[in-house]
Amino acid sequence: MTNKLNTNMGFNKNPFSKFSAEEEIEFHNEIFYEPTFYPTLLDDLKSGTSRFILGQRGHGKSSIIHKLKTDLEKGQALTIIIDRFDEISLVENKIQLLNLILQEFVTKYVLFLDKNKDYLKKLNGEDKETLALLIKLFFQPLTKTEYETRYDNIKKVKTKNWFIQVFNKILKPANSLIGTGILITSTLISDSLGLKSPVTDTAYTEFLTKIDLIETSATPHEQQLKQSKRHLKELLNRLNTITKKTYYKSSVVLFDKVDEFQELNQEINKIALFTEDILTDTELLLQNDIAIAFSLWSEVKPILSKKVRFDKFKEIDISWKKNDMEPLIDKRILHFSGNTRSFSSLFENKSDLDNVIAISNKSPRDLISCLSDIYDYQTTNDNSSIFEGDSVSKGLIKFAKRYDYLSMYPSRTGKNKDVISMINIILRTRKIHLTILDLNTTYNQKTRWSQGKLEAMVKYKLVEEDSRLGANGEKVFTLLDPKLKHLITRGITSLETN
Template sequence: MTNKLNEHLGVKKNPFSKFSAEEELEFHNEIFYEPTFYNTLLDDLQSGTSRFILGQRGHGKSSIIHKLKRDLEKEQVLTVIIDRFDNIGLNNNKIELLNLILRELVTKYVIFLDQNKTYLNKFNKEDKELLSLFIRLFFRTITKTDYENKYEIAKKVKSKNLIIRAINLMIKPANSVIDSAIMISSSLISESLNLNQEISSSSQKEYLSSLETINTNASKSELTLISDKRQLKELLNKFNNLVKKTYYKSSVILFDKVDEFQDLEQDINKIAHFTQDILTDTELLLQNDIAIAFSLWSEVKPILSKKVRFDKFKEIDISWKSKDMKPLMDKRVMYFTGNTKYFENLFENPSDMDQVVVISNKSPRDLISCMSDIYDYQSTNQESEYFESSNVSKGLIKFAKRYDYLSLYPSRTGKNKDVTSVINKILRIRKIEFNVYDVNQTFNQKTRATMNQIEQMLNYKLIETDDRLGNKGEKIYKVLDPKIKHLISRNETQIN
């Protein structure tokens, strides 16, 4: 049992079993390692200044996004994270994204009002009419379970709240499935906030497992608002003014995981095209007391910079240094050991820790992922109080061979799948530094074919041209990725 290994290592559970911020929300705040730029970024967003957050995959963009959300909410900033884009078109999508922003903001805010109805006293008649319009147009239909989980109010539910009324007054208790499947609609929310003088018949309906759109009874003239860019931006501004009349001081929208949207196929050109419509809207990004932070793969910037004003809105570059890796991991290990051990205390040999840090290439996610492989090998000997060198060695090879290189290296040649074959060619050369002659000899081919292969390697940034020249004045090429370099040093000639 791995529990025995945890006992000997001195950890309450495996510290390396989860690789994403979303999986670690329960203790994310305790293990978060604050980068030097974090407080500046937090202050900028709080003051209504939009920012771009750029970084390589696995460098902690999502972790920073979730930390920002928590800290902004402490400062009374209405904050939403937008990381799902399933129904957004790939082209000319500004209207769709503006609607998505308003849906997320309105849904969160009216649920806040439902839990804190005293703030409604701050609204005059015109404010309430405007709030009612926002609910009709933008309130996102959700389930009771989503209501409780997403908005973290399960323990705050009182006998007279929206959920209990929905169950007791509108739903027949014969079907046990209903408790979790009841749909919270815009009409039901309006009723809870007493925005309707009469309860409409539509609020009496049962909504089970289907997430179909509910008729919000918005008029035709009202519905035209959601298809006009100018009107949507004006509505966003009006909504923020309404929000500031109550508990909140401003609003922040945090965009994340755009490059993970499946329809974009990890293609940097498609990602850039998907985001440019909204990122080029300077007027939107400069709205008072509304800040937008866009988390993006740094590889996309060169393409976007042709149209997006990075100079005007400033990007925050998430680029860690090797010296950050140990203190970053110290926070994690301290949490899981009850403040009794540091990262280095887990290793039999200090040089093993150094190898793990090097191979992770300044990526927090890769560092944790590598440690997960080492942990798996160490579980075969659960009597040890540290990670033995032999198991570290096995873990390093497994990590480097099974690594998802497809997600790390963007499509530069138009065929992202080619990166695996290119890496295998580098491994077959068996040298961390090589020249054209070495490639010719390895593959028994002429220089012309070799130069095409080297061009591919350069395009993927797997190698670079050294400043030095060889003994005969020839160019020397150096392997860049430490994972590939490690495999070469261990005579591995193929990745999985």
């Protein structure tokens, strides 16, 4: 059914089946809609200037992060994305995050050297000695499959693909195994690059206070480097200096999906505490030629701003305008239709298009998600070349009712499930403009109860107080979410399935 609908609508496949940048890496560049601030943000990061990227969920922070990575790498910036935090403590975690940054940088850089071995000739003995230490401390053991996947994503600049020869020469069946994959270790990498250094009594002295003997594998003294903020930042600087001697012009760390880390339970206070330790390190954020871009839920900023110097690091606010939505989604439609369809051509009448734009509330993800529901309903009549009015009507209701409201409304207490009960209270009043009297009448409650509920709704940003009073001088609170407004206009009184 979907294949037939795609054919009739001129799509090579369903354009609305995926909602995240990670799922769309294959064609992300083709559908990316460039915000007005993007060129400035890209230039800032290229020049080593750290930035904060703030935005609501679903507004494209991850999409921008992935596009930045692509464009930064074209500009010869050694770029990594940090978006997994499973082993990181929830508070006082700067050392752990610095170790994670170095792990990602070192692993990516030595894979680059594996693919472009001639660049090793640009390094002197001290550089190679430092690189050997970095590999011992930070290279992540990888299975053969993981190694090859990462290796395939590294740019080959000059040299031939010599890794297969090295791989076959060095690896033997006796090597340790993980499942069916061969473990690529720091020792193997160091050997393959010819970086195994003889034992000396002077190596790495700039990083340690007193060392009598350095072993060929990481010693307890060397391991202590991983517990020192000062030494970790110095190692990061040394690595950046080494990479600039070979191919790269700068280094960039892109942090993403912090607020989606499961252990933080979507609580803005926990998210703020998790990021505070590293974001308050002004020295780290101001390092030359090492830029850090931190993608954050905008709701976290008011808490972080008490300690984080947002005044020193320009913030980029991802906020779309209503008139951005059509050209943004047009990029996707053009890609999946081979430049034969536009967004406006998918609808019977303009009011359907306007309703879809309005309910998406200036969120690209919501717009795609809503269109996905409409698409599903349209499959019942797959002979159509447009989204028919009935499919649009049903799709809008389904989208508004199934929406993940819990993930969108901030919680400071971990009790944001109260949001659902608040929404159902609003829907039952059947009012877009609420007063205390409306709640008193609908629920047969006293003013004190109704006032408490309205205060909670304001806290969750479900409603806001109007500047003008009602006909009888009472306060009026207007519903903010267009999804909930749509449900009220359609007579829906609960998010639960009827």
